[in-house]
Amino acid sequence: EAGVTQFPSHSVIEKGQTVTLRCDPISGHDNLYWYRRVMGKEIKFLLHFVKESKQDESGMPNNRFLAERTGGTYSTLKVQPAELEDSGVYFCASSLLADLGGETQYFGPGTRLLVL
Amino acid sequence: AQKVTQAQTEISVVEKEDVTLDCVYETRDTTYYLFWYKQPPSGELVFLIRRNSFDEQNEISGRYSWNFQKSTSSFNFTITASQVVDSAVYFCALTQMIKAAGNKLTFGGGTRVLVKP
Numbered sequence: 001e002a003g004v005t006q007f008p009s010h011s012v013i014e015k016g017q018t019v020t021l022r023c024d025p026i027s028g029h030d031n032l033y034w035y036r037r038v039m040g041k042e043i044k045f046l047l048h049f050v051k052e053s054k055q056d057e058s059g060m061p062n063n064r065f066l067a068e069r070t071g072g073t074y075s076t077l078k079v080q081p082a083e084l085e086d087s088g089v090y091f092c093a094s095s096l097l098a099d100l101g102g103e104t105q106y107f108g109p110g111t112r113l114l115v116l
Numbered sequence: 117a118q119k120v121t122q123a124q125t126e127i128s129v130v131e132k133e134d135v136t137l138d139c140v141y142e143t144r145d146t147t148y149y150l151f152w153y154k155q156p157p158s159g160e161l162v163f164l165i166r167r168n169s170f171d172e173q174n175e176i177s178g179r180y181s182w183n184f185q186k187s188t189s190s191f192n193f194t195i196t197a198s199q200v201v202d203s204a205v206y207f208c209a210l211t212q213m214i215k216a217a218g219n220k221l222t223f224g225g226g227t228r229v230l231v232k233p
Contacts, residue, residue, distance in 0.1 A: 031219070033220065033221075035221070035223075041225075042223050042224065042225050042226075043207065043221075043223040043226075044223075045220040045221065045222070048219070048220055056220060059220070089159070091161060093161075093221075095219075102148075102149040102166075102168070102211050102212070102213045102219050103219070104151070104163055104166050105163075105219075105221060106163060107153070107160060107161035107162075107163075108160065109158070109159050109160040110159050110160065110161075112159075
């Protein structure tokens with residue numbers, strides 16, 4: 001069974017440009033999460049999809065970040081325009097939808113974003 | 117609010133030594149899950165264990181063992197007879213056990229383990 005995949009693995013862009021990150025969750029996982037680790041800081045939650053709906057976007061830093069999950073399969077995270085402080089590693093995770101919640105989240109390899 | 121603290125930022129050991137990683141958490145929830153993840157040099161986060169707040173039994177999996185103590189809000193992780201392949205960053209994480217809460221993970225800052233041959 002394929003794990004969570006993310007594309008691209010690395011991205012280097014200039015300040016003001018747009019970047020779109022993609023995440024393909026494990027097949028059958030309705031929960032999809034985005035996290036970010038900025039240099040030297042903890043891994044922080046960005047948002048959570050249940051199927052195609054945004055369940056929780058409390059971690060999105062500002063309106064330069066836009067996440068979508070059309071059709072409830074893969075998800076994209078767009079940063080427009082990118083700023084220097086957006087540099088970091090963006091992780092995607094997916095999990096099954098269970099009654100009790102707290103299902104194990106399986107992570108992708110991350111996208112390393114560098115904004116110059 | 118939830119918080120996870122991994123006080124050790126980096127631990128260096130020689131192969132075959134045991135190493136214990138500390139994790140202390142704060143939560144107002146009475147039901148929750150705790151996790152450990154491993155991040156090897158390749159960068160992905162690899163799931164190691166999930167423990168619910170009702171189950172305080174220690175767990176052993178090969179050379180890995182976990183000590184959950186609710187009284188001290190700690191979920192420590194021990195690698196016995198460490199090997200070079202254990203070199204990685206290890207993250208402790210916490211989530212609520214309520215589906216409606218969304219189950220976002222709160223992570224600690226991570227502990228980098230370096231095992232020297």
